[in-house]
Amino acid sequence: GITRSLSRKGCPYDNAVVESTYKSVKVEFVHQYQFETLAQLRLELFDYVHWWNYLRLHGTLAYETPIQIRQQRLAKRILDNERGSDTSGEAA
Template sequence: MQYHFTHNQSRKGNPYDNAVMESFYKSFKREILPGKQFHTKSQAILTRLDYLETYYNYERIHSNLNYLTPHEFETMNEFA
């Protein structure tokens, strides 16, 4: 199944400076897209926003943040 995401690369064949977004796209495609069908662009946008605002930032732990959620990490480092 093709999702037709456009990958952002700075130089031909060198996506390393965009590794964070590539990791996000990989997670999004694996965790949300299987079995989903969007009938409108608005549905796709709302699904993405819901994923970011209710799950990815507040529930999903990240190994590069010492196994904290982004929200927990920002809260702990707010005054650092």
């Protein structure tokens, strides 16, 4: 199942990855546009999330995209499963 995780008040380091992501979204997206309608916001946000996942290079991912990393991990899991050893550390 899903477990809710909360940081302590005033302590962004409890969940540094999420805080860093929020900062990037604010700087690269939120503060760059003025949305006239909710529909425009939704459309622009959809485009931004697609760009973030498929095109934006992430320094913490060795300057690859999240999709590239995901594909590499899935390929490794498939090879590991074919060899009979799952060393990915992820639940199947």
